[in-house]
Amino acid sequence: MNKPIVLNGLVLTGGRSTRMGQDKSRLIYHEKPQREHLTDLLQPFCDTVFWSVNAGQASELSNATQPLIVDEFDIPGPLNGILSAFRQDPKAAWLVVACDMPLLTETSLRVLVDGRDESKPATAFYDSNGQFPEPLLSIWEPTIEPILQTALASGYYAPRPILMLADCHLLTVPDVRELLNVNKPAEQKALKHRDKF
Incomplete structure (x- = not known):
């Protein structure tokens, strides 16, 4: 009997946040920094939840x-x-969420x-355009890791086309609004003026 594949969570926080002007993972929408809120959401589904960080963030988060x-x-x-x-762990599967x-x-x-679908290289939702x-x-x-390495060697860094070429398993998201990315101060302000999250 095959051993189940470990499913780890990965909260992507390492972007430069240039459009927002501040670290998006530290923004508060749900009474705590977004990286902590997402960690709480992921924990019931994952063996371990990691924060994906750049070198500068790693220094700030040393403790x-x-x-x-x-x-x-x-x-x-x-x-x-x-x-x-x-x-870090090539034998694990990674549930990836942007901060x-x-x-x-x-x-x-x-x-x-x-x-x-563990038989496919990845499982993803259709994007907001379906x-x-x-x-x-x-x-x-x-x-999918060898596919990623091939893409890296070819200088190809866009994850969406990689998933398209990898024959991933696609699902329909229950509520397309949950795919919303908030990248700019104006978008953050508009969201905070909504009745509820």
Whole structure:
């Protein structure tokens, strides 16, 4: 009998947040920093939840109790965090969530985990347009790691096209609003003026 694949959580916090002007993982929508809120959401579904951080954040978080995975590659974007996670544990699957999704709930995470197809390289929701995989709320299986390495060697760093080429398993998100990314101060302000999260 095959041993179940460990499912770890990965909160992507290592972006530069240039459009927001401050670290998006530290913004508060739910009475605590977003990285902590997402950790709480992921914990029931994952063996261990890690924060994916850049070198500067790792220095600031040197006394943090949350396990960290520091970006190990000299490439831009979220693929750095995902590749670094597989370097940390290549035999684990990774439930990846971007830190700038304040409307994400347990409902969507449960649908994603329950709908997971371990025989595919990844399981993802269709994006907000209903056409392509949403890479920043998805499960990446160990079998995708060689595909990621090939992409890295080819200088190809965009995770969505990688998922498209990898024949990933696609699901429909229960509420497309949960895929909202908040990247700019105006978007954050508009969201805070809504009746509820």
